[in-house]
Amino acid sequence: MQKQFTTDTTRLLLNYYGLKIRFGQDPENQLCTDDFAGHWAHNANLSVKAIMGVAGYSEMAHMLxxxxxxxxxxxxxxxxxVKWEEMANEGDHYRLAFDRENTWSQKYNMIWDKMWNLNLFPNNVISKEVNYYLTKQNRYGLPLDSRKDYTKSDWIMWIAAMSPDQNTFEKFIIPLYKxxxxxxxxxxxxxxxxxxTGKMTGFKARSVIGGYWMKVLIDKVQNKQ
Structure with missing residues (x-):
């Protein structure tokens, strides 16, 4: 059924991913799900999302x-x-926005590069980011980005799933458990x-808690490969 759906919508998807290629490399004025601290253009994580979308289209074409x-x-x-790595590079980590020096953010959209074993991003980008995140954790988890101390726990679970081993994974999970x-x-x-503080900022009992299961999903997918 999935393959038939993809076949029937290939032309529509082609138009959609054409837009991703045109506007996704450096999003000029697109909203982001993490705009709680204000909207910033040139969002690096949003760019990762576009790149993984193009890669996903390639994978679907291969299936067909x-x-x-x-x-x-x-x-x-x-x-x-490759261009993303050059634009976002801040030395030991990568920027929140391409034009904002001395910033950082969770690049949780890179999970799909690991999930699909594509290795799109050069120079150990994921490893560099994960190592940097470990230096930014507070008692109750990793902040969403460099602007505020609050976080999104579902995205932390995605970041944890990007870890190279169980020990590193647990370093992200233990503060979340606390x-x-x-x-x-x-x-x-x-x-x-x-x-x-560990206090609620907003939201409760939302379906996004399903994101907590990212490690289970990635292990299941990769064990089938």
Whole structure:
């Protein structure tokens, strides 16, 4: 059914990914799901999302036997990833926005590069980011970015799933466990909380908590490969 759906919508998808190629490398004025601290253009994580979308189109084309199309878009995604690394590079980590020096953010959209074993991003980008995040954690988790101390716990789980081993994975999970266990906010799990106080910032009992299962998904997918 999935393959038939993809076949029936190939032309529509082609138009969509054409837009990703045109505008996704350096998003000029696009909204982001993490705009709580204000909207910034040139969002590096949003650019990663576009790059992985192009790579995803390549993977779907490969599933349909359209190998020439798959090769074309895989090449485009790789070139975009290489350019991304150059644009976002801040030495020991990568920027929140391409034009903002001395910033950082969770690049959780890179999880799909690991999930699909594509290795699009050069120079150990994921390893560099994960190592940097470990230096930025507070008692109750990794902040969403350099602007505020609050975080989104579902994205932390995605970041944790990007870890190279179980030990590193647990370094991200233990602060999150402490938040859930020690928070004084007596509501169903809030996915938006303060990493220093452990208090709820907003939201409760949302379906995004499904993102907590990212490690289970990536292990399942990769064990089939």
């Amino acid at each position: 036997g359209l190998d020439d199309v798959a090769e074309k878009y895989a090449g485009i995604a790789k070139k975009m990833a 938040y859930i266990n020690e928070t004084t906010s007596r509501v169903p799990i809030s996915d938006w909380h303060e990493t220093k």
